[in-house]
Amino acid sequence: KAGVTQTPRYLIKTRGQQVTLSCSPISGHRSVSWYQQTPGQGLQFLFEYFSETQRNKGNFPGRFSGRQFSNSRSEMNVSTLELGDSALYLCASRPDRLNEKLFFGSGTQLSVL
Amino acid sequence: DAKTTQPPSMDCAEGRAANLPCNHSTISGNEYVYWYRQIHSQGPQYIIHGLKNNETNEMASLIITEDRKSSTLILPHATLRDTAVYYCIVRVISNFGNEKLTFGTGTRLTIIP
Numbered sequence: 001k002a003g004v005t006q007t008p009r010y011l012i013k014t015r016g017q018q019v020t021l022s023c024s025p026i027s028g029h030r031s032v033s034w035y036q037q038t039p040g041q042g043l044q045f046l047f048e049y050f051s052e053t054q055r056n057k058g059n060f061p062g063r064f065s066g067r068q069f070s071n072s073r074s075e076m077n078v079s080t081l082e083l084g085d086s087a088l089y090l091c092a093s094r095p096d097r098l099n100e101k102l103f104f105g106s107g108t109q110l111s112v113l
Numbered sequence: 114d115a116k117t118t119q120p121p122s123m124d125c126a127e128g129r130a131a132n133l134p135c136n137h138s139t140i141s142g143n144e145y146v147y148w149y150r151q152i153h154s155q156g157p158q159y160i161i162h163g164l165k166n167n168e169t170n171e172m173a174s175l176i177i178t179e180d181r182k183s184s185t186l187i188l189p190h191a192t193l194r195d196t197a198v199y200y201c202i203v204r205v206i207s208n209f210g211n212e213k214l215t216f217g218t219g220t221r222l223t224i225i226p
Contacts, residue, residue: 004156042216042217042219043157043200043216044216045213045214048212055211056211056212090156091156092156092157097212098206098210100162101159102149102157102159102214103159104155104156104157104158105156106154106155106156107155107156
């Protein structure tokens with residue numbers, strides 16, 4: 001089975017732009033979660049989607065949004081980028097909500113200049 | 114929320130057992146202890162989890178103290194591929210059925226040849 005796939009692997013943007021990141025979960029997995037990882041704050045939960053609905057949300061501003069499609073693929077969008085948004089964005093999938101294991105992708109490294 | 118405390122770094126000789134401690138003194142009775150690891154440039158990988166009994170799988174063993182205030186992850190025969198950051202996490206499920214995983218700063222384990 002293919003793992004969680006995130007695209008693109010690297011991205012460079014400038015302040016004020018917006019960005020869309022993509023995540024394809026493991027086949028059969030219906031829950032997709034997003035995390036932000038920075039050296040200073042570590043791994044922080046952004047949101048979780050299940051059956052095309054946001055089910056859980058972390059403490060991030062409204063500039064961070066996401067969606068999930070009927071095939072369980074997910075995208076996250078960050079608008080009006082700030083320098084502090086530079087981070088590794090990780091996607092994780094699992095078969096159902098509250099399933100014990102999260103399966104992570106390798107992430108998208110976003111640099112905001 | 115239950116917080117975890119881990120040493121920032123540890124070294125272990127190749128072939129020896131690596132014992133990684135974690136303190137979670139504020140854990141509640143129904144909260145599980147999880148361990149993930151993150152190898153450079155990859156997303157976190159699930160290792161093991163437990164509630165109060167000791168657990169073992171093909172990757173590692175988890176020893177949880179009787180009072181559940183601390184635990185130890187044991188990699189029985191460390192190899193160079195085990196060099197990674199190891200995260201000890203307490204998994205909290207809210208009354209609304211939402212999960213919270215708080216990743217701390219982890220322990221950077223270096224396996225020495």
